Amino acid sequence: MEIYILAILVIVFALIFDGVNGFHDASNAIATSITTGALKARTAIIIAAVCNLLGALLGTAVASVIARDIVDMTSLTPIHQLFIVIAALIGAISWNLITWWFGLPSSSTHAIIGGLVGAGLSEQIHSGGHLINVSKVVAKVVDPMILSPIVGFSLALLLMLLINKILKTAKIEDSAKGFRVAQIFSSSALALGHGLQDAQKSMGLIFMASAPVGFFGITAGEEHIPLPIIVMCALAISIGTIFGGQRIIHTLGNKITTLSPQKGFVAEAVSAGVLFVTAYWIKAPISTTHTVTSAIAGTGASDNLRAVKWGTLKNIVMAWIITVPSAGLIGFVIKEILRMLFEK
Secondary structure, X not given: OHHHHHHHHHHHHHHHXXXXXXXXXXXXXXXXXXXXXXXXXXXXXXXXXXXXHHHHOOOOHHHHHHHXXXXXXXXXXXXXXXXXXXXXXXHHHHHHHHHHHOOOOOOHHHHHHHHHHHHHHHHHHHHOOOOEOXXXXXXHHHHHHHHHHHHHHHHHHHHHHHHHHHHHHOOOOOOHHHHHHHHHHHHHHHHHHHHHHHHHHHHHHHHHHHOOOOHHHOOOOOOOOOHHHHHHHHHHHHHXXXXXXXXXXXXXXXXXXXXXXXXXXXXXXXXXXXXXXXXXXXXXXXXXXXXXXXXXXXXXXXXXXXXXXXXXXXXXXXXXXXXXHHHHHHHHHHHHHHHHHHOO
């Protein structure tokens, strides 16, 4: 009976994480459109909620990475597996709420990965095994974490320079109206990419929790994420999106650079492209936050390096850097508390 209760708790916490992810990270998809006046806040949030829902239904490759490649739990008892997942989720949710309160666009992706690594490290210390898959963490987490902001910044800078040159050559004085219309589609694509990437993290965790107890018909060796899990996570992230995230919208929209509709469109289009490529072809969990923030900075740098508020960007980057160890530390402490309380 105890293991079934633990599995249900994991599912509840995973859906809470998805909801928090929705209002924390959905800001990334709509901040630029709201700031440039392309969409009113309420309309943008509704569009983002619908697109997050649809995006979550588009794939499960990233979910498999979260479920299998970060912590190898095949040698652990079901109870120990569930303790690790619960501790990881509490770590990620706690860090998301802390950074949301301060208006810092940190990464929910790396918060849950940090939580998993911290909780897994706690178990590894006491079990004596090698649970943390270091090579896969580097390949699937660290490398994309470093490369995605670089790619986002570089592509946004180049595309913005190209658009500026085209507009100048064609002597188009006012293109803002057209780009505001284009932003409706680019922000929708970005929200789809966010749903595709971020809802899958919870799918992987619910899959991990369900396997030991056979929930959703999952059996040993099962490879595919069942449809009910996909739908639950899609709905949770969509509902979370509806609650917005005004603090982070303000940071992304106003505190990095002065956004125009042209810059907003480029930042959204580049970010959406990076999210889809990494989800479908590289199959790696990357941060929507990292990608969007760096793309916004790239559009600002197309005017002048001084157009980017590097002080604000430095604070954001510092939040990125400490996300994995901070969520990991919380996950580690929670796992230690669970061990002391229940593993006597």
